[in-house]
Amino acid sequence: MRAFIIRTALTALALWIADLLVSGIRFDFGDNTSWWGKVGIYLLVAVVFGAVNAFVKPVVQILSIPLYILTLGLIHLVINALMLEITSWLTHNVFKVGLEVDNFFWSAILGALVISAVGWLTALVMRDTAQNL
Template sequence: MSAFLIRSAFTGFALWIATLIVPGLDFVGGSTNAQKFGIVVVVALIFGVVNAFIKPVVQILSIPLYILTLGLIHVVINAFMLEITAWITRNTTHWGLQVDSFFWSAIFGAIVISLVGWALGLLLKEPV
């Protein structure tokens, strides 16, 4: 459970960085800093649950596309997970993640989130 929470904290940070860099990817709602922080935390948890349950199924179903595109479909699948997270937050609340367009906001957002997550993973990895 603690590994999921640590990973969610990294994801929240990566999502926040992505909203700063990528136009069309924003957090909606919250008037105070505490509310905005809470929104980032909840969106990160939802994104983590989506990645834990939906992403493996999509990856298994898209094995031929992984082979055909030499793995580049992974970026599209990550963008699709961002879209699903935005859809969940948009349809259940009036706050959360907003993605303006799949092409290019979600694609660039997925790339930024992957790079920031990778960099955070490198920083926290123990030396061998």
């Protein structure tokens, strides 16, 4: 349970950083103006993003094995952008708040790149702190 909470918080952090850096990615908070409410929406989107990555992404990756070979792995970035688009669609249609992605090219791809980079950096930091404990 602890690992799930830490991973969700780090994913929410990555989504927040993507919101800050990529102009085509933003969060719709509805009528929620409190700081805690906004953090809750970031965490909600992080949980949905994690579920999409856990259930949909493996199927898409298996189906796109020929594209991985053909593009030498660069299709992975496009698949991550697709997962971001699916998360955006799900949060808006189910919860009426959440992630908004303007377009697939370039907002979703740059957002996926930022989220991947932040996730990689946090994984490095978490691995170093886990080894020091």
